[in-house]
Amino acid sequence: MEKAFHYYMPVKILFDYGVSQKMASYIAGENVLIISDPFLYQNGVAQRIGESLIGKTVGYFSDIEPNPSCESVDAAAAAARALKADCVIGLGGGSSMDVAKIVACLTRDEGSIYDYYSGGTKTFSERKTMLICVPTTAGTGSEVTNVGVFTNKKAGIKMPLVTDRFWADYAVIDPELTYSLPPAVTASTGMDAFCHAIEAYWNKESQPMCDMLAMGAMQLILRFIKRAYDDPNDLEARGAMIKASMIAGVAFSQTRTTGIHALSFPLTTEYHASHGTACSITLPAFIRLCREGAAEKLQALSAYLGYADAGALADAVEALMESMGMPTRLGQLGVREENLEHITKVGLGAAIIQLTPAVMNEQTVYALLKGIL
Amino acid sequence: MEKAFHYYMPVKILFDYGVSQKMASYIAGENVLIISDPFLYQNGVAQRIGESLIGKTVGYFSDIEPNPSCESVDAAAAAARALKADCVIGLGGGSSMDVAKIVACLTRDEGSIYDYYSGGTKTFSERKTMLICVPTTAGTGSEVTNVGVFTNKKAGIKMPLVTDRFWADYAVIDPELTYSLPPAVTASTGMDAFCHAIEAYWNKESQPMCDMLAMGAMQLILRFIKRAYDDPNDLEARGAMIKASMIAGVAFSQTRTTGIHALSFPLTTEYHASHGTACSITLPAFIRLCREGAAEKLQALSAYLGYADAGALADAVEALMESMGMPTRLGQLGVREENLEHITKVGLGAAIIQLTPAVMNEQTVYALLKGIL
Numbered sequence: 080m081e082k083a084f085h086y087y088m089p090v091k092i093l094f095d096y097g098v099s100q101k102m103a104s105y106i107a108g109e110n111v112l113i114i115s116d117p118f119l120y121q122n123g124v125a126q127r128i129g130e131s132l133i134g135k136t137v138g139y140f141s142d143i144e145p146n147p148s149c150e151s152v153d154a155a156a157a158a159a160r161a162l163k164a165d166c167v168i169g170l171g172g173g174s175s176m177d178v179a180k181i182v183a184c185l186t187r188d189e190g191s192i193y194d195y196y197s198g199g200t201k202t203f204s205e206r207k208t209m210l211i212c213v214p215t216t217a218g219t220g221s222e223v224t225n226v227g228v229f230t231n232k233k234a235g236i237k238m239p240l241v242t243d244r245f246w247a248d249y250a251v252i253d254p255e256l257t258y259s260l261p262p263a264v265t266a267s268t269g270m271d272a273f274c275h276a277i278e279a280y281w282n283k284e285s286q287p288m289c290d291m292l293a294m295g296a297m298q299l300i301l302r303f304i305k306r307a308y309d310d311p312n313d314l315e316a317r318g319a320m321i322k323a324s325m326i327a328g329v330a331f332s333q334t335r336t337t338g339i340h341a342l343s344f345p346l347t348t349e350y351h352a353s354h355g356t357a358c359s360i361t362l363p364a365f366i367r368l369c370r371e372g373a374a375e376k377l378q379a380l381s382a383y384l385g386y387a388d389a390g391a392l393a394d395a396v397e398a399l400m401e402s403m404g405m406p407t408r409l410g411q412l413g414v415r416e417e418n419l420e421h422i423t424k425v426g427l428g429a430a431i432i433q434l435t436p437a438v439m440n441e442q443t444v445y446a447l448l449k450g451i452l
Numbered sequence: 453m454e455k456a457f458h459y460y461m462p463v464k465i466l467f468d469y470g471v472s473q474k475m476a477s478y479i480a481g482e483n484v485l486i487i488s489d490p491f492l493y494q495n496g497v498a499q500r501i502g503e504s505l506i507g508k509t510v511g512y513f514s515d516i517e518p519n520p521s522c523e524s525v526d527a528a529a530a531a532a533r534a535l536k537a538d539c540v541i542g543l544g545g546g547s548s549m550d551v552a553k554i555v556a557c558l559t560r561d562e563g564s565i566y567d568y569y570s571g572g573t574k575t576f577s578e579r580k581t582m583l584i585c586v587p588t589t590a591g592t593g594s595e596v597t598n599v600g601v602f603t604n605k606k607a608g609i610k611m612p613l614v615t616d617r618f619w620a621d622y623a624v625i626d627p628e629l630t631y632s633l634p635p636a637v638t639a640s641t642g643m644d645a646f647c648h649a650i651e652a653y654w655n656k657e658s659q660p661m662c663d664m665l666a667m668g669a670m671q672l673i674l675r676f677i678k679r680a681y682d683d684p685n686d687l688e689a690r691g692a693m694i695k696a697s698m699i700a701g702v703a704f705s706q707t708r709t710t711g712i713h714a715l716s717f718p719l720t721t722e723y724h725a726s727h728g729t730a731c732s733i734t735l736p737a738f739i740r741l742c743r744e745g746a747a748e749k750l751q752a753l754s755a756y757l758g759y760a761d762a763g764a765l766a767d768a769v770e771a772l773m774e775s776m777g778m779p780t781r782l783g784q785l786g787v788r789e790e791n792l793e794h795i796t797k798v799g800l801g802a803a804i805i806q807l808t809p810a811v812m813n814e815q816t817v818y819a820l821l822k823g824i825l
Contacts, residue, residue, distance in 0.1 A: 080469065080687055080688060080691060081467075081469075081627070081688060081691030081692060081695060083467060083468035083469075083471070084465075084467050084468075085464070085465065085466055085467075086464070086465040086467075087462075087463075087464040087465065088461070088462075089460075089462035090460075091458070091459070091460040092457075092458065092459040092460065092661075093458055094454075094456060094457050094458075094459075094659075095456035095457075096453065096454075096456070098456070254454070286467075287668065287672075287695055287699065288465075288665060288668075288699055288702070290668070291664045291665050291667065291668035291699070292661060292664050292665070294664070294668075295660065295661075295663070295664035295667075299660075314453055315453060315454060318453060318454030319454060322454060322660055326660065326661055326664070329661070383756075
């Protein structure tokens, strides 16, 4: 018997070199707010997109920080309301796109993010403001998910919000926006995308369409990530990587992630590793751990990717990470043995960890971490 | 440089054994019209679904014929209006689902199908009536496309109508509905699905997400079609086949089809071959023909499917068809040499033929047909 599954991914995807300069015809309405981080505003990327929107009134909100706070969301929503925005564009990595998702809702729905999230009691009405996501890294896949992750500074927690209102109208995938990514960011964001794909693939909630997409995305990443790392202007590699990141995003948008992402949370917040580094540092160990629980699937994947077995795949992934100067041992992030118990506990607090195809408890997670200390 | 592409497929997909008996909670509104062919009404399949919709008022329209006419569409629309349908369910093969697509529009939009199609000047407003597609064969993929094909008897033409209004709200994929398919139908509809997948894959409009899905669908079909043919109650094979058919549908919903489908039109209308037979009869020849124009992709596909090269794949597909009693020569359909010129001409009249990765003109198409006479 085949497993039951659902699939729903209503985002319109546009992929092309330079397509982010050609969005005007897709935008209904007059007033457009472009949400980005300060860097994308200062280097002119946001304005170049704004200037391409001939005939539109364009505003900018460019104060988005990594791990965006609820206060930033409310400030961006105020800007959108002041502009009477008909369309919100999230330009950047996951942070800017996540903020754009909720701001597109808050443009017409009243109140603060706190009213809808983390104890809030309001629910979003049908979203009338258009939402366009434009990634500038090849990693998060946020442009094709219905999830936004926001940080409640008061309570000291980072929490996801999931709603069908967050599916963008358009995901605009333009490899040209990634040419300026530094090699270290190319590496860490690209390996984050690889984690999305493999976590969708071995997920207890895995399903056939996502398996197919995840396998294809992993093949693209293994083929092209080092080329994009070595030569930031390798157009084919840049195109392949941002495409693979989006496709991996489609895959995990249906399944969620697993232990890799669960354990990345404490590594990000407490050791200041980038999200992609915090994920991929446990990737080889998780491949080895899941060899039992997902034996058949990992064998099929390894063969598809050109490796004899999952052990060889894990070795290859680890060597690839080392070749791009990425840490592969927790000690390199400053983690010490006495910290492992706490990291284990925080990781086990994330429900997604139980979607891993392996027993996940204090002993097994501690042992996994100890093995890569 | 990677090729530009678009992707949009907003249908919610539900796959499970018995899921067609559990649709009540997905249906908004009170009045539901189930559209099917007479056979699915007489054998009680339509009523069993209707009876599972506790609390709904259910009507039936069961006069859908193969290659449905505009007159059938208008009659079904009248039934939907009389019922004040909030939801239209298309139950069956492509014909019933295609009619349901347009009836869901005509429930609230005025007039006849002729007003919207083949010279008509009206356009559909936003569709308010829910549309659910429930396939009972594993072949057409119509449940996940935005295309309806209707026959204008007055003008003697069969024409597709394509609109975003035709994306169903739900595609409900229930393997149990296919257990009663006779082996010959399992074979022909399953090979139709294989054609959808390979035509999406080698299509001049091919794109990476559809390539991945198409490859996966082809692998499933080659693994499971003979099992489903040999044992209609092989639950795993039935699940795999209807899943593969849906996934192939997603793939070609983005790319359209190619020469195989173009040439099937005259073979269906003039030689009364079933759609799946009319498609697959030219499949091995098209694989051989496309070896040049799609060399790299066909080599990758062949390796993925476990064959040395495209020639070996073509031989295997032909042997598989023969093992299921399917015709592989045009003579078996009653075609004679003097008919080939006409078939060539009609096939070349379908615009999709030029999406084939090979030169398609009077000489090449004639030669292909002559080779399998």
